[in-house]
Amino acid sequence: MLKKIILFSFAFTIIGLQKVVAQKLSHPNPTAETRALYQNLQMLSTKAILFGHQDDLAYGVGWKYQEGRSDVKETAGEYPAVYGWDIGKIEHAAPNNIDGVPFDKMRDYIKAGYERGAVITISWHFDNPLTGGSSWDTTRNTVRAILPMGEKHQLYLQWLDRAANFLLSLKGAKGEYIPVLFRPFHELTGHWFWWGSRSTSPEEMKEIWRFTADYLRKTKKIDHLIMVYNTNDFKTSADFLRSYPGDEYVDVLSFDTYQFDLKNKDRFISEIKRQSEIVTRLAAEKNKLAAFAETGFENIPDPNWWTGTLWPAIKDYPLSYVLVWRNAGYMPSSKKMHYYAPHKGGRSAKDFKRFSQNPRVWLEKKLRTKKIYQNQTN
Template identity: 70%
Template structure:
């Protein structure tokens, strides 16, 4: 009897483990499924470090082959590379941050070949007003839903997004898996899909339409769907606009530190939000992630080991990504960066952060083939 019960327990445990690693898209490519499963396994012990636009530019340089501010600091690259598709909807040559899409494609291929992970967001312009992502004066999402006045335009934009995503192929011609994070920071008021102009029902509807269109109409089976929010204090607020387990793979949020005096608030807020996010991810058999974070210009010399790590160390998140290193921005007349560069005030502490065996960069990640199942 005990033997039978033991076998049942093992079978049940095994079934739950497989279920926990299933993507919402049952037709996902083998490599995409493998990545999702392997990220699940890694997240129990390690967190991957990511950086936005890492290979394209940094503080004081642009488009230098093989260069990276992270590499200049710790002689290694990030494990996760973030990119953005803003302006692809207009078939522009460069994205909203000036990165040529042709270069972006090559950077993605290079990182993938080395075993790293790719995540992509989309700061789409406002299809109702032709303004930017930050044009929030109108109820835009309503206009792009089926039967909306801008629905056909939005479909055309999705067509253009799909062309780029389908062009991401490895040396064998296979589609490169992408953690896709559209309509991010949904609880904010600064994007046209934000809470001030979009009801939870509208957000759910446009998310589900986008997933259905890209997967079923455009046959994109290399996407892992990342639901991303911010400014939430409880589970109900996190899930208010949640579109459903069948169209989401990763639960994530964004949170930044503002000012030296904001250290304690940042740590406490991140812990509270990770309590909620990781609990829900476990219950829903999803991955969790800290999709965007940072402290602009990192004036705190011990921020990495004294603030970021204490905030995330107790949670099973798949990755944490800091935002881009734009350097000096003439438009704002100030420096704008979120990762250290050689000689930066927090560079020494970042080296200590890098030595943490629980934080993985590209070298350690390359010892594991995330895109294959054993």
């Protein structure tokens, strides 16, 4: 028992140190709103875990593009605290993203979430610039081809310019840039994307991350990005960090892990605890934020998943937010339902309501009171 008390005390000492010193972004000159957001997320991470949902405002189970709707809101009575979006297909100057969301609508949804005081995070499922295939085309070493002097470097610059134009179009009511937790090359320790572990080397991955960050910051003059390093499929701290580009290029350490069947509940919980321990410890050592950037259980077959699985897995760790994937509803291509957040009438709706009432789980109403885009510490 004494050992447990000592360990518990040590853990919160580390968290306390993180709260005091982890205030500086990797960007040398961020906007005031971006700096305030990062500092406030640091302080809140010792008190609460923000709940997020991908594409929450755009569509849900049985509906699409209906103003004011949200599956999370219709089950919990309020919007999520974190909104996830993806800019896949922006590289082709397409009107809609990889999941069919018009970029014009996405811009409006991002502004609406920001004006309500929520957090915005953006990933990028971009196509393979070397082969012309999708993000999942791992047939060749594409990262090497888009590095400086690579055969597709100029094309990559064009794609970055298009992404930058969208990011620079995200502005609030006063013309200020909306801060974005930007999560490029996500799940980079996995093997399923062209930037993943089987298709490139750790050194190449580090180089392209640094180049991308420098290009967006220095060449495109984007000062409102909080850079999120994101992994999947790691066993040790060394695994997690094997493609890490350096503290001067990262602000948030994060990971993605999903549950895939009812039988592995205990294994899933223990895995999330193990990964959370690694990531939050590294974040404290590096004075960064930690986050559970993607998770979920497709169609949520466990009616008590929120309080019986997710919360036990994350409750002991200072994770700034947890985000579940999108509610696409019925997908004709696969002829099945596809959703990760609760929805009205869904089997887990009542349990999610209980989960959302946990004083340490924050949705948008509690977060709004903190005015996270202003310099304050309360």
